[in-house]
Amino acid sequence: MSNWLETSYMARKGVARGKAGKRHELTVEKQGKYHYVYGPYADPVLAIEPGDIVIAETHDAFEGAIKTEQDMPSKTLHMPFVNPQNGPIAVRGAEKGDVLCVHIHSIKPRGPQPVGTTALIPEFGGLVATGNTALLNPPLPERVKKMEVTEAGIKFNSKITLPYEPFIGTLGVSPEIEAVSSLQPDYWGGNMDLPDVAPGAVVYFPVHHKDAYLYLGDCHGTQGDGELCGVAVEMPSTTTVQVDLIKNWQIAWPRLETEKFIMAIGSTRPMEDAARIAYKELIHWMVADYGFDQYEAYFLLTQAGKVRLGNMVDPKYTLGASILKNYLG
Amino acid sequence: MSNWLETSYMARKGVARGKAGKRHELTVEKQGKYHYVYGPYADPVLAIEPGDIVIAETHDAFEGAIKTEQDMPSKTLHMPFVNPQNGPIAVRGAEKGDVLCVHIHSIKPRGPQPVGTTALIPEFGGLVATGNTALLNPPLPERVKKMEVTEAGIKFNSKITLPYEPFIGTLGVSPEIEAVSSLQPDYWGGNMDLPDVAPGAVVYFPVHHKDAYLYLGDCHGTQGDGELCGVAVEMPSTTTVQVDLIKNWQIAWPRLETEKFIMAIGSTRPMEDAARIAYKELIHWMVADYGFDQYEAYFLLTQAGKVRLGNMVDPKYTLGASILKNYLG
Amino acid sequence: MSNWLETSYMARKGVARGKAGKRHELTVEKQGKYHYVYGPYADPVLAIEPGDIVIAETHDAFEGAIKTEQDMPSKTLHMPFVNPQNGPIAVRGAEKGDVLCVHIHSIKPRGPQPVGTTALIPEFGGLVATGNTALLNPPLPERVKKMEVTEAGIKFNSKITLPYEPFIGTLGVSPEIEAVSSLQPDYWGGNMDLPDVAPGAVVYFPVHHKDAYLYLGDCHGTQGDGELCGVAVEMPSTTTVQVDLIKNWQIAWPRLETEKFIMAIGSTRPMEDAARIAYKELIHWMVADYGFDQYEAYFLLTQAGKVRLGNMVDPKYTLGASILKNYLG
Amino acid sequence: MSNWLETSYMARKGVARGKAGKRHELTVEKQGKYHYVYGPYADPVLAIEPGDIVIAETHDAFEGAIKTEQDMPSKTLHMPFVNPQNGPIAVRGAEKGDVLCVHIHSIKPRGPQPVGTTALIPEFGGLVATGNTALLNPPLPERVKKMEVTEAGIKFNSKITLPYEPFIGTLGVSPEIEAVSSLQPDYWGGNMDLPDVAPGAVVYFPVHHKDAYLYLGDCHGTQGDGELCGVAVEMPSTTTVQVDLIKNWQIAWPRLETEKFIMAIGSTRPMEDAARIAYKELIHWMVADYGFDQYEAYFLLTQAGKVRLGNMVDPKYTLGASILKNYLG
Known part of the structure; x- marks a missing residue:
């Protein structure tokens, strides 16, 4: 625990006082079926105590279906089965009215290169007509870009290497009775795609369901503000987080x-x-x-x-x- | 079936050709537990065939908790357990890619007068700061208005009687894997609060889950455009709908x-x-x-x-x- | 003055009590240069007294530049010189804090048939990417439709005749110190494109500048809610309005x-x-x-x-x- | 000219090649009447050549009317006469289709301490109901905070000193025929309140009117992202800018x-x-x-x-x- 962490909410108020507990490997095999909603209806894949550490093997947002630059999203993706999530992880002792703490230790790319993917997906993105901003304009062409991603950097193209600045795109807990697409962010977290949700940070989520039911997935090698085309440097990862629990802290939205x-x-x-x-x-x-x-x-x-x-x-x-x-x- | 109905999509393309089938009473007792999400995780309370008619006893949006003008919403309502829904009703033969037809026969107020309720609820409504339009302004006072509602009219106050123009505020089918609050409208229907969803109309919903899983509730004695304060003339009702099914009609949003x-x-x-x-x-x-x-x-x-x-x-x-x-x- | 008008605000509170005064012809020749902003910097083309009637020859929104279905908007229109307005008309006695009343008597199509024009204009309209909703999607093709418009109806195409339901698309008064494009609606009126601004109605505008400076133009033969593609049945017109003035009535936005x-x-x-x-x-x-x-x-x-x-x-x-x-x- | 500036658009493409020309003092006396709209209808207060430097004495957004923490905005401010601007400055040779370059040299607080002002103004700000987001909630109380502002820092309160990070809140050129409130930002610049418009930066504006008509004012000692309550650390200033002109560069919005x-x-x-x-x-x-x-x-x-x-x-x-x-x- 670095110095500042000792002064964090997690360390000062957490049940485990920010002290690391047992380590749990949540491999692809152990996870088995990944999930596409944040909700209380799935059975926990793991039950942990406050302080415990989870090392999760996450899929990329496409569950690996876009393997080459010739794999068009409209052919390989089948809504609503995108943005697969690890979890739910039951955190013992968590109840409605508490706060779940997630301290992100590390995020490493996982699998054969090129491990990073971005893409133009029809009717998706910040600068195109979408299902919400429903217009008559013709769509853009589909396009896929695969990138080699290592901790040394991201080969965006032959001229540009971007720094490796990984974060967790989708992270949060279950709503009380809703089960909502992992594509959506909300007061329980979810698909926030916020680059500050990165190694070193502690993220706080309001608990709504017994045992909190932590979900995570959708790691990004890097991302600009806004995730403009809708697809960051998507990558499968090995992500390590430490979980803690603050009892009776009423917050309405995620904090960091x-x-x-x-x-x-x-x-x-x-x-x-x-x-x-x-x-x-x-x-x-x-x-x-x-x-x-x-x-x-x-x-x-x-x-x-x-x-x-x-x-x-x-x-x-x-x-x-x-x-x-x-x-x- | 009135003349125009014979030319409706329901009559021309429906499995039952718009012909009325068996009648099912969905009383408060038969319904038992009401639901607060539109989703596939609840067990059907009823299974029907295309053409069948359902006579549902709906609760008001407050499940009857606001009995007098002294019952303040902040005391009587417990989120997310509001806007209770009848259902889910399984419609045999319905599959993803089909369209469920709901022809509304009638909506009658149910229960002891004054049966109608409107209210100012903190952080809710079109002309106040809310959880989404999150502002620092002080809230309005809470206020409840009870109204006598009969098919002859709605006693808004001692001077004003409004016409009885009932409709179903919340109506739709289950998403494929999501379970979303009955407070929300979306592509599956839900809390649309659209006054055209009224007796005489046929409403069409895209089916996403096997057997469609029809939900309904939240009937209104009347409502202005926009449901300005967020609470129409809420009332428990006896609502009669005829259900049909159109196979292989791909629509993205509800139609009427x-x-x-x-x-x-x-x-x-x-x-x-x-x-x-x-x-x-x-x-x-x-x-x-x-x-x-x-x-x-x-x-x-x-x-x-x-x-x-x-x-x-x-x-x-x-x-x-x-x-x-x-x-x- | 029809019966209800005697009870209107204009008749009850207006300086002229809603009584018709002198008639002023504001022909194309008398208007001379039309205006493209609502503002106080132009010289009045006419000065009238409360109660006076103005018969204005308005241009269509394109100032007549789209004469055939081959006249493409991108070639014929030169921003910001579109939506030409008659006026400003000085109304004697009007001061900041007063209200200008405009009672619309009639709107008649003017000029050789086909007098009506609608069009698809690049980056303009409700269902396309625009300068505000700035997207990368390719534009729609340009297209122009000319229509015969008479008081008997609008020949939309060989099958469809629409009823003649004319109104004034752009109507209002000058801001105090701003001069704003006649394409924009705001608290002073302007390009509201609201079908209720029609013969029979009385419209009320807050006065911000001495003598009010009334502008009008952009009459439509009919229009749907929202003016979806951005171009209604645009037509040159002969429009007759009666003007009155209510002293010391503080309103923030137009009323009707x-x-x-x-x-x-x-x-x-x-x-x-x-x-x-x-x-x-x-x-x-x-x-x-x-x-x-x-x-x-x-x-x-x-x-x-x-x-x-x-x-x-x-x-x-x-x-x-x-x-x-x-x-x- | 520091090194990077030699590679700037201003230096590479500007008429003056980024070289400094004549210096013009635009004192309060020389400015005389300040302006509240960005438009072409005012007479230039100064005419300069590309390359020239202007040292402008700007007023704060309240034109100095809020002198103490007891001066309530609702009493001292009179809409639309707020956010006074220096200018217009005619830049010789500028025509529609060109770009005006403004290189900001320095911004210094001007006048007796406490020179900085922030305030809660009724119906104004990011977290309150406003004229646009028109709600029924009661307003916040009015409140004024005066702060000592020097280049060494801003005394926010007895505990907090903020760094002096000044920028120009309102800067831009005249629209072609509109004259729009200096409270509004748009494609011509105006009240952008963007902290990057700071010493060292070069800002580019599309010219719409002959001689460009440069306006500036509304300097801030510092500001957070979003200018949350609507009022940054407003201060009168002595602001020095160097102006250049790029011919025939078609841009649609300001660049920096x-x-x-x-x-x-x-x-x-x-x-x-x-x-x-x-x-x-x-x-x-x-x-x-x-x-x-x-x-x-x-x-x-x-x-x-x-x-x-x-x-x-x-x-x-x-x-x-x-x-x-x-x-x-």
Whole structure:
């Protein structure tokens, strides 16, 4: 546990005090059937205690179906069976009204190169007509790009190598009675596609169902703000997370903490409403835990708040609003 | 079957040819546990054949918990257990790729007067800050209004009596693998709150799950366009619908037919996207079934299309776009 | 003055009491240069007294440049010189804080047949990518449709004749210091494209500039809700309006009155915000002039409010929210 | 001229090759009347040549009317006379179809301390009901905060000092025939409130009117992403900019360049449409000037694009989309 982590919510309030427990391997074989919804109706694939570590073998968002640049999405993908998720992982002791902590240790690409995939998928993406923004314009051509992804970098093309900046695209817990597509982000997490959900960060989710039912998948080798075409550097991964549990912490939306900042995350449409959710939740946090007057927090975020656009392509758009810890006293 | 019905899609293409079959009473007792999600994970409460008629005793959206004008919503309602639904009703022979037809025969208020309820619910409604449009403004006061509702009219207050114009607020089928709150409308129907879903109309839903799994509830004695405060004249009802099945009709969103017009229904945010969905789907319909050139249909709707705003308060907004049948040749 | 007009705001509160005054012909020759902005910087083409009648020869939105179905918009139109307006007409006595009343007497098609034009214009319309909804999809083809328009009907094509239901697409007054494109609707009126702005109605605009500076143009032979492709049945017209002035009536947005209903009109993006503006303004009206408690008005509109979608294609979307007068006591 | 500037568009393509020309002092006295619209109807206060430098004394957005924390905005501000602008500055040789370059040299606070002001203004801000998002909720209280602002830092309160990171909130050129409130950002620039418009950057604006008519004002001592409450650290300033002119460069929206990145800026509602504008314009730029295939640019921005939220409070929301120059070859 690095120094700052000792001061994290996870370490200060978690049942396991941020201390690492048992390690669980969640291999492809152990996972067996992957899941396409975040919900309470599947049986847990694993039951763990607060503090335990899970090493999960995630699939890419296409479950490996796009193997070459000739594999067209419209032929290989069958909705709604996309964005496969590991889990659900039951976390013992978690109840509605608690918060599940997920501290991300590492994300490594997994499988034969080129392991990374991006693509133009019909009626999907930030700059095309979609099922929601339903227009009469002709579609773009389908196109697939495969990329070699290692921890040394991502070969975007012969000229451009991008830094390896991996994160978990889809991460969260089960709603209470709903089971919602893993393509959608919401108050339980899900497909937020927010690059801050990266190694080193601790992410906090409101628990709605007994044992929380943690899901994860959809790791990205890197991604720009907004995930513009809808498909980041998708890759299968070996992802290691440490889980903890904070009892009786009422939060409405996911939150995130790093050494430098705290962030609240909102997901909805239109995008300004996602920004409103994130900033309002961040104000609530500053008032509840850092002694701010509500309007003083509002003023401070006006002058020093930061916004990270996660996705502008999913069924709901995701933004994170953050403030540096050094302004929080 | 009235004359126009003989020319309806239901009568021309339905498995039962629009002919009425067996009658099934779905009383409160028979229903037992009501449902709060549209999904495939509940066991059917009834299995019927195409053509069969169901007489359902629906609860109001509050499951009867608001009995007097002193029963405050924040005390009596427990999210997500609101908007209880009858069903699921298995319709034999229905498969993904088919269309379920629901012909609404009648909707009658049920139970002791005053049977109608509207209310101001905190953080809910079209003219207040909500969980999505998350703002810092103080909330409105809670307020409940009970109204006597009979087929002769609705006593809104001592001066105003509104006509009884009932419709089904929430109606649709199960998604394939999702189970989504009955508060939400979407491509499977759900909480559309569209006043055209009324006695006399036939509503068409794309089937996604074996046996369709029909749900219904949330009947309204009347409602304005948009359901402005979020709560129409909510009432328990005895609602009679006739169900039919059209095999192999691929539609993307709910459709509706009356003697005078055809309508396509879209639900999403922001509202312009709901309008785009509805109008685009209506163009598809005119091209596929009425021989229109796509652009001629676009031109005709520009000059003669009608828009009905269902709700501007639910997790997704609903609009119907329609065209008079006498322009369809 | 028909009976109901005697009870209109115009007749009850207007300086001229709704009585017709002098008639002014505003021919093409007298107008001379047409205008492409609503603003205070142009010199009045006419000065009138409250009660006076203006018979204006309006151009179509293309200033007559699309004469045949071979005249492609991208060749004939030169932004921002589209949607030419008659005016400004100075109304003596009007000051900031007053309301200008425009009672529409008649709208007649003007000029040689086919007098009506609709078109697909690149990057314009409700179901295509635009300058605002900026996407990478290829555009639709350009297409022009000319139609014979008479008061007997509109020959949409060889099979379909649409009823002649004319209205004024663009109507309003000058902002105080801004001069804004006649393509845009806003709180001063402008390009609302709302079919209720039709013969028989009285429209009310908040005055922001001395003498009000009335502009009008862009008459439509008919139009569907939303003006879907962006181009209604555009036509040059002879339009007759009677103008009156209500002193010291503070309204924030345009309002409209017919025999049957009162309506408030909002224009903005996204569309739900236009609906919020319209409904909120209507509540203000009901409270200020009809003795409603604010929440009772909110409840009544929830059950009996009507929404008319004007345009979903202009720089701001326009909706009217209305309530029947017989509910107003 | 620092090294990178020699490679800037301004230096490579500008009429003055980025070389500094004559210096012009635009003091409060010389400016005289400040302006509240961006438009062509005011007389130029200054005429300069490409390359010339302007040292402008700007007012704060309240024209100095809020002098103490007791000066309530609703009493001191009179719409639409807010956000006063210096200018218009005629730039000789500029014509429609050219691009005006503004290289920001420095921004210094001006006047007696406390020189900085932020405030809660009724019906204004990102987390309150407004004229557009028109709701019935009660307003927040008014509140004013005055802050000492020096180049050493901003005394936010007794505990928090914010870094001095000044930028120009409102900057741009005149539309062709419109005159639009200086509160609004659009394709000509205006009230973008984008923190990247800071010393060191070069900003590019499409010219629409002869001599461009440059306006500027509304400097901020610092600001968070989105300018959450609507009022940054507003301050009067002495701002120095160098102006250049690129002939025949057709751009649709403002662009910005620093040593590290290029950025395209979009402003509209809803926010996703502003993001679409910015990203699409950036793709156009990469294709036109850096030899990218359109889809390869789309893919690259998906993986490496950055989004900066300027404002979520003005009549249109502003976002900048950028890409690092080291990916551009």
